[in-house]
Amino acid sequence: MGMRIKRRALGGASGAPNSLSQSELAYSEVDQILYIGQGTGGSATVVAIGGPGSYLTSATAASTYATQSSLSNYLTTATAASTYLATSTASSTYAPLASPTFTGTPAAPTASAGTNTTQIATTAYVTTAISNLVNGAGAALDTLQELAAALGNDASFSTTITTSIGTKLTKASNLSDLTDTSAARTNLGLGSIATQAASNVSITGGSIGSSVDIDGGTY
Known part of the structure; x- marks a missing residue:
């Protein structure tokens, strides 16, 4: 038994x-x-059901037919949904x-010394x-806290140190840079004798023992 189809x-x-x-x-x-001829009671409507176009029509009877466009939309939606599910x-x-949050031990390339960019610092x-920064400093001064305490x-x-040094005497001046020499002599208990010439100093009182030989030399 065969099926016969009209052909143009x-x-x-x-x-x-x-x-x-x-x-x-x-x-x-x-x-x-x-x-295909579609209908009942000897009257049929010619309906395109296949080929390069949208030819399926919605059914008006109990049986349900799907149009090509609705099938396409369904398949597109289904594909998109499955693709989204797989992707998600x-x-x-x-x-x-x-703002990613990493787990485990993420790694990144180590930047070269002196890098000053937004690159991740490992x-x-x-x-x-x-x-x-520490550069071999001793344990007593290898932190900022220790340095701050030392200062x-x-x-x-x-500025504090420079100002303090400015109030000190200059060693090479040998006390000539004293601002008040009189007060300095008094503080040292020298009195006026420290400023007298040797020829102006007379010694009174007391005695010179016999064991002292004063030789005036020759003339």
Whole structure:
């Protein structure tokens, strides 16, 4: 038993057959479209059901037919949904681009010394930078806190020291830069004798023992 389908050969007129019996099929080689006679009671409507276009029509009876466009939309939606599901499942294992939170032990390239950019600073970079800053300083002065304590927590330490040194005597001046020599002599208990010439100093009282030989020399 075979099925017979009406055919319009190449070279014929394009378009649907003028009429078809109920459930009768016809194929146009000109348009590459398959037609069917649809209806009841001996009256049939020619409907295109296959070929390069949208030819399925919505059903009005109990049976449900799907149009090509609705099928396409469904498939597109289904594909998009499955693609989204697969993508969202995969992307849930990755950190977001904005404010990512990493787990485990993330690693990054170590920047060269002196780098001053937004590049990530690794622990190796920070350790090297601190080592260069300390530069072999002793344990008593290898932290900023220890340095601050040694400077008396004086933010103007350099100015303070310079000012203090400016109030000191100059060694090479041999006390000639004293601002008040009289007060200095008094403080030292020297009195006025320290400023007298040797010839002006007379010694009174007391005696010179016999063991002292005063030789005036020859003349």
